[in-house]
Structures are given as structure tokens and as C-alpha cells.
Amino acid sequence: MAGEILLVREVNKGFGGILALDRCSIAVDQGEIVGLIGPNGAGKSTLFDIISGFVQPDAGSIAFRGEEIVGLPAHRIARMGLVRTFQIPRALMRMTVLENMMLGAQGQTGERAIASLIRRHRVEDEESRIRKKAEEILKFFDLLPMKDHYGGSLSGGQKKMLEMARALMADPRLLLLDEPFAGVNPALADRLIQQIKILKEKGLTIMIIEHAIPYVIALCDELYVLNKGRVLAHGRPEEVIADRRVFEAYLGEADDAQS
Amino acid sequence: MLDYLVSIVLTAGIYAIFALGLNLQWGYAGLLNFGHVSFMALGAYTTVLLGMHGVPLPLAVLAGMLLAGASGAFLGMATLRLREDYLAIVTIGFSEIIRFLLLNWSSLTKGSFGLFGYPRPGENLVGAMDYNLFLACLVIGVLALVYALLELLARSPWGRVLKSIRDDEAVSMALGKNSFYYKVQCLALGSAIAALSGSLLAFYLQYINPNNFLPLETFYAWIMVILGGSGNNRGTILGAFLLWGFFSGTRFLEGYLSFSPSATSAARMVIIGLILIGLMMFRPQGLLGDKEELAIGR
Numbered sequence: 001m002a003g004e005i006l007l008v009r010e011v012n013k014g015f016g017g018i019l020a021l022d023r024c025s026i027a028v029d030q031g032e033i034v035g036l037i038g039p040n041g042a043g044k045s046t047l048f049d050i051i052s053g054f055v056q057p058d059a060g061s062i063a064f065r066g067e068e069i070v071g072l073p074a075h076r077i078a079r080m081g082l083v084r085t086f087q088i089p090r091a092l093m094r095m096t097v098l099e100n101m102m103l104g105a106q107g108q109t110g111e112r113a114i115a116s117l118i119r120r121h122r123v124e125d126e127e128s129r130i131r132k133k134a135e136e137i138l139k140f141f142d143l144l145p146m147k148d149h150y151g152g153s154l155s156g157g158q159k160k161m162l163e164m165a166r167a168l169m170a171d172p173r174l175l176l177l178d179e180p181f182a183g184v185n186p187a188l189a190d191r192l193i194q195q196i197k198i199l200k201e202k203g204l205t206i207m208i209i210e211h212a213i214p215y216v217i218a219l220c221d222e223l224y225v226l227n228k229g230r231v232l233a234h235g236r237p238e239e240v241i242a243d244r245r246v247f248e249a250y251l252g253e254a255d256d257a258q259s
Numbered sequence: 260m261l262d263y264l265v266s267i268v269l270t271a272g273i274y275a276i277f278a279l280g281l282n283l284q285w286g287y288a289g290l291l292n293f294g295h296v297s298f299m300a301l302g303a304y305t306t307v308l309l310g311m312h313g314v315p316l317p318l319a320v321l322a323g324m325l326l327a328g329a330s331g332a333f334l335g336m337a338t339l340r341l342r343e344d345y346l347a348i349v350t351i352g353f354s355e356i357i358r359f360l361l362l363n364w365s366s367l368t369k370g371s372f373g374l375f376g377y378p379r380p381g382e383n384l385v386g387a388m389d390y391n392l393f394l395a396c397l398v399i400g401v402l403a404l405v406y407a408l409l410e411l412l413a414r415s416p417w418g419r420v421l422k423s424i425r426d427d428e429a430v431s432m433a434l435g436k437n438s439f440y441y442k443v444q445c446l447a448l449g450s451a452i453a454a455l456s457g458s459l460l461a462f463y464l465q466y467i468n469p470n471n472f473l474p475l476e477t478f479y480a481w482i483m484v485i486l487g488g489s490g491n492n493r494g495t496i497l498g499a500f501l502l503w504g505f506f507s508g509t510r511f512l513e514g515y516l517s518f519s520p521s522a523t524s525a526a527r528m529v530i531i532g533l534i535l536i537g538l539m540m541f542r543p544q545g546l547l548g549d550k551e552e553l554a555i556g557r
Contacts, residue, residue, distance in 0.1 A: 052433065054429065054432070054433075073432075073437075074432040074433060075431075075432045075434075075435050075436055075437045075438070076435075078432070078433055078434060078435035079435040083433065083434070083435075084433050085433075086429070086430075086433070090427045090429065090430045092422070092423050092426040092427055092430055093426055093427075094422065094425070094426050094490075095419070095422055095423065095426060099419055099422070102416070102419065103419055103420065103423050103430075103431070103434055103436075104434050106435055108416045109416075110415045110416035110417060111416045111417055111419075111420055111436070112417065113412060113415075113417045113444060113448070116411070116412065116415035116416060116417045116418075117408075117411060117412070117415075123415065123416065126416075127416070151426075166430075166434070167433075167434075169434075170434055170435060
């Protein structure tokens with residue numbers, strides 16, 4: 001049995017008077033791709049912020065590989081192998097694509113100031129190993145020709161790809177992707193789907209927030225629908241999409257928009 | 260004439276070291292330190308006071324650097340968890356606290372009367388005639404060492420993490436970097452470098468008083484960093500030499516102008532201001548900054 005890699009239990013989060021998450025519980029099985037959908041403002045990105053430690057929940061618990069992670073600082077959670085990307089791509093503008101990538105590697109000796117000065121051989125060895133790995137991943141995402149360009153000079157779609165590629169440099173066990181297809185052109189998106197499937201075959205567990213239903217169906221083993229901070233439905237993607245309540249949640253949003 | 264050149268090299272070299280400390284904080288990690296001069300003052304006074312009590316000068320300089328580094332780290336720990344502009348407010352306050360402390364702790368610092376007649380390095384070896392030349396060589400040597408250290412660090416993975424914090428702190432956190440710890444380290448190191456420049460300044464001036472360390476000195480360092488190009492160590496050094504070259508060069512003109520001395524020095528600052536505005540309009544990346552790096556994104 002693979003078991004759960006992530007278990008979110010009864011998480012609450014309020015902003016002012018609004019409950020962004022209302023007793024939200026989610027389980028992610030090892031090796032699966034789990035989708036998170038829902039209308040705008042349903043609490044999807046808030047949930048990602050809380051799981052990754054950027055925002056603290058008001059109540060509830062989150063276990064990652066059996067360990068409680070609520071209250072841990074974001075960088076500690078990332079070091080445990082739970083790595084997120086951002087909805088609005090955050091390329092490090094004034095660093096090159098290669099520098100962006102190399103930053104992602106974990107446990108670098110040279111990231112300690114004194115070690116970077118006195119253990120130069122070791123640091124150089126690590127650097128060339130990290131550079132090689134970065135170039136391999138960039139190639140996988142068709143970004144290798146851009147490696148010496150500044151992050152800020154990439155197109156929106158390329159920034160999305162870089163965001164995901166950089167997260168992979170950290171060797172995550174669980175990858176949280178926030179709208180990886182937004183701003184990516186359809187041809188590139190098809191490639192991205194193939195690449196995400198390859199990552200899954202390699203044993204990576206992935207959680208995806210995505211609005212484009214066809215991509216969700218193509219990728220996900222399990223689907224959660226959030227609405228107003230609650231889990232409205234979950235199960236296999238085809239079943240969930242066919243659920244009348246899910247349809248109404250989205251339609252409700254359309255009504256609200258018109259009124 | 261040689262004396263004059265030596266004095267420019269001394270002043271510009273000392274301020275270049277001072278500004279390099281700020282460039283590490285602002286240019287690499289994006290930290291807004293508006294109280295940089297306080298660490299220079301801590302270095303100068305610690306070195307001078309310990310020297311007067313017979314502590315060997317290298318140790319006295321090191322003590323000043325440690326005290327300034329610890330103060331920088333303390334300020335960082337107190338404010339860096341808050342929004343980034345709090346650091347600016349707290350550091351500018353800290354620099355005035357230090358200056359008033361030095362002014363009023365008369366039993367230790369002699370207040371506005373200042374300190375003089377303290378030991379300077381190599382005084383017994385070098386004659387008084389050549390002393391400034393000797394000190395200028397020492398300053399250039401220290402500047403070269405500080406520059407080399409900062410370049411090594413900036414190109415290391417440690418420097419890469421700093422740059423990522425400057426560009427987008429959330430990204431470095433999401434990639435497992437303890438950004439808070441890096442910022443504290445950066446403040447401590449930059450402050451220790453400022454203290455080192457303060458010790459050298461005290462050796463050069465032979466007389467220090469708290470008004471050597473007005474907030475204006477901090478902003479001279481900012482001008483040097485911005486003039487040369489933020490995040491560029493060579494640019495910062497160039498900025499320091501240009502600024503002091505300009506200050507000294509315009510002193511020649513005073514004889515030919517009918518302005519009063521205070522009007523001339525005010526006019527000098529006006530011209531510096533105009534140059535900076537012009538630079539921001541036509542070359543925002545600074546003299547040695549990378550155009551491409553700045554032109555993108557935002």
C-alpha cells in the first residue's frame with residue numbers, strides 16, 4: 001500500500017469576516033496526481049499557501065509523510081520535500097535562467113558563507129554537478145537555449161515552465177503546482193502534460209490547481225472540488241465533473257457575476 | 260600635489276570600503292540600511308578607545324568589527340521579520356542614537372570635544388612626513404582584500420541566495436532557503452565592513468568626534484552605490500572615487516568664485532543631486548550596472 005503522503009484535516013482559515021477555508025480536509029496518496037478545482041475565491045490558493053507554510057491556519061492539522069507541519073516555517077517544509085510553485089510565476093528577474101535553476105538545489109555546501117570561501121574544491125564540484133542537473137531539466141522543459149537570459153526576459157509561458165523546472169531542482173517528494181497551464185500556449189501545454197506524466201512515472205506525487213477541465217481530466221487520478229472554502233466533492237475526475245453540485249457551483253459563480 | 264592626491268586616495272578608499280558594506284546589503288540582498296554610518300562610528304570609537312588603553316591595534320580593529328557586526332545582527336533580528344521598510348526606519352534611528360550616545364557619554368568619549376592623540380598603526384616605523392602615503396597604501400590593501408572577499412561571496416552559492424532574496428524572497432523560501440538568517444548575516448557582515456572603514460578613518464583623521472558621523476555620511480555611501488550601479492562592487496569603488504574626486508576638484512574652484520564657502524558647498528550638493536537625477540533618467544543601472552538586467556520585468 002502506498003498510503004497518504006499528505007493529510008489535511010479540518011483546516012480553517014478566516015480573513016476578516018470571511019472564511020476562506022471551512023473545515024477543509026484532503027488526502028493525497030503517494031504517487032498520485034491530485035487535482036484541485038473550484039470557482040474563483042473557493043480557497044484553492046489559500047490552501048496551497050497554508051500547506052506550504054506561507055500562511056498559518058486558524059485551526060486544523062496537516063501531516064506530510066506522517067509529520068505535523070503546521071507551524072513550521074516555509075523553508076523547513078520545502079526542505080522536507082514539499083515544494084510549491086506560484087500562481088503568478090515568480091521568475092527571479094535579475095538572475096539568469098541557469099541561476100534561477102541552480103538556486104533550487106538543496107543542501108548546497110556553498111550556501112554557507114564561510115564554507116563557500118574555505119571549501120572551494122567541494123563547492124566547485126557541487127556547482128558543476130548542480131549545473132549539469134539544471135541543464136538536463138531545462139532541456140526537458142525546452143528552456144536550455146534560454147539559460148543565460150535573465151528570468152525577467154522570459155515570456156509568461158516560459159516563466160511558468162521555469163517555475164516548475166526550478167521546483168524540480170529541489171528533488172521534491174510532493175509538488176504543488178498552482179495553475180501550471182495558465183498563460184501556456186496549447187502546443188506547449190500538451191508537452192507539459194506529457195512531462196507531468198513522466199514525472200509521475202518517476203514516482204513524484206503532484207497536486208495541481210487548474211481551471212482548464214480537459215487538462216485536469218487528462219492528468220488527475222483524483223479530484224477535489226472546493227467551493228466557499230469547503231470540499232464540495234471528491235473522487236475520480238469523470239465522476240466529479242458529472243456531479244450536479246459541481247456544475248451548480250460554477251454556474252452560481254456565473255450568476256453572481258451577472259448580477 | 261602628491262599630498263593632495265594621497266588625501267583623495269585615502270578619503271575615497273576609506274569611503275569605498277564603507278560603501279562596499281552597503282552595496283552588499285542593498286545591491287545583493289535588497290536591504291534598506293539608512294544607518295550605515297553608525298557602524299562606521301562604532302568601529303572608529305571602539306578602535307580608538309581600545310588603542311588608547313593599550314590594546315594592540317589589529318585586535319582593536321577586530322573588536323570594532325565584532326561589535327558593529329553584532330549590532331547589525333541584533334537590529335536585523337529585531338526588525339527583519341517586519342515589512343522591509345521597518346529596517347530603514349530603525350537603522351536611521353539607531354545611527355542617531357549612537358551619535359547622541361557618543362556626544363553625551365563624556366566620561367568615555369569626551370563628547371563633542373572628541374578624541375585625539377591615540378595610537379595609529381606603524382607610527383614608529385614610518386616618519387610623520389610619509390605617514391599618509393603609508394596609510395594610503397594600507398587603505399588600498401584593505402580595499403583590495405574587502406573587494407576580493409565580497410566578489411568571492413557574491414559569486415558563490417551564498418551570493419546566489421542573497422540575490423534571490425533581493426529579487427523575490429518568497430521564491431527563496433519556497434526553495435528551502437532560510438532567508439531571515441541570510442539577511443541577518445548580510446547585515447552583520449556589511450556592518451563589520453563599515454566598522455573597518457571607521458577604524459581607518461580614525462587613523463587618517465587623527466581626531467574624531469561624533470559629528471564625523473552625521474546621517475549625511477550614510478547617504479554619501481548610497482550615492483556611491485547608486486552612481487556606480489547597485490550590486491556591482493567595482494561600480495561602488497568607482498562611485499566612491501568619482502564622488503570624492505568631484506568634492507576635491509570643486510574645492511579648487513572656490514578661489515575663482517565669488518560665493519561664500521557655505522554657498523559653494525551647498526552648490527556642490529545641488530550639482531550632485533542633478534547628476535543623480537540625470538543618471539536615473541538616462542542610465543538607471545548606474546555607471547557600471549548591467550542595462551539588460553534592469554530593463555527587464557518590473
